Amino acid sequence: MHSSKTAASRRQRFDEIVGVFHRDMYRYAAWLSRDKTIAEDVVQEALLRAWKSLESLRDDAAAKPWLLTIVRRENARYFERKRLETVDIDNLTASQAALLAEEPDDELDDMRQAIYELDDDYREPLVLQVLMGFSTNEIGEQMGLKQGAVLTRLHRARAKLKEQMVTA
């Protein structure tokens, strides 16, 4: 009886956390992999891992970085497993191209394309800062970088995007 109650409570806790953050998980995975199908696979694997290791989340207030860390590892594992090559932006698969063609909005498409073409090193901190609301310290923790390196990457990312938008 006690065990089933504990299991139900555990499941409820998990559902609540995932309910709040699954959008962030998907978007982070999508911008890491630059592929919608892979993002969905990565999120599925990440959810399983999160479920199995829920006890390691000591404070639900830290659920977002915890989940995103799992997504990051799952994405790395996915690419390691599949031995995928770097995305060739001139020959996108349908799933990759779908990421860039969400809405018929030229200005948005140009920006999305520019972000898509950013190096991983620049794109990831940008996603974490602008979309996930992470501080530069938190980004440093997530990516294993010093704050100065994070700031430099963000500065360069914006400079590149600005330049791209001017020429687009």
Next chain:
Amino acid sequence: MNCEQYREAISGDPSFDGGAGHLGECSSCQAYRLEMKALDERILRALSLNVPELNMPELPEIETSNVVSLSSRRRFSPPAWFAMAATVVVAALIGIRFVGVDNRTLAEEVLAHLDGEPHALVVTDVEISDERFRSVVPARLASMDRSAGLITYAQSCEINGRDVPHLVIQGERGPVTILLMPEEKIPSALPLDGDTVHGVILPVGSGSIAIIGVREERLDLIEERVLKSVTWST
């Protein structure tokens, strides 16, 4: 602060609120700040992809009787090796390499599993109960005496599609993961070598045993004790 410094700061973090003195005097940087804010709004819109409906995977049952509640977890003042132990999870994924070329899949499975169970690395001196131990290491699988060390964690886990006992014993320098895999036969020992962790998958009869700990841990001593303590049932 000059223009260059201010612009570098604001383009690294548009919420940067320093340099008020400079900003108050420099209309060019005021315009630059607005430009950065507008750029960020466009970036945010572009990043905000449509999200498909949540498709929850089938979640396996978790043995909740083994879950240690936070309040009952023993708090330690972190000894020197604790930080290293805490990095095992990351190191297992990004820092470790396979010294052998065979059985890469098994090694990957083992490391992926380690990565997915960070709660197995809880530092504690609370031994698991005999009942718990017997339920995770049933007689049909193996007999194991508890002489290998202080066993503080036991969970039946899936490796290569088979349920195997995952044990943690407290070593001299941190938690040591032991995976008993009676059906994973390997031809020779498979060393694992990482930045902060090391380990080995040892062939044992018709199966194998994985032993992984922090780099400073003398695993050879633990290996010897574990090998002496385990006998496969089949």
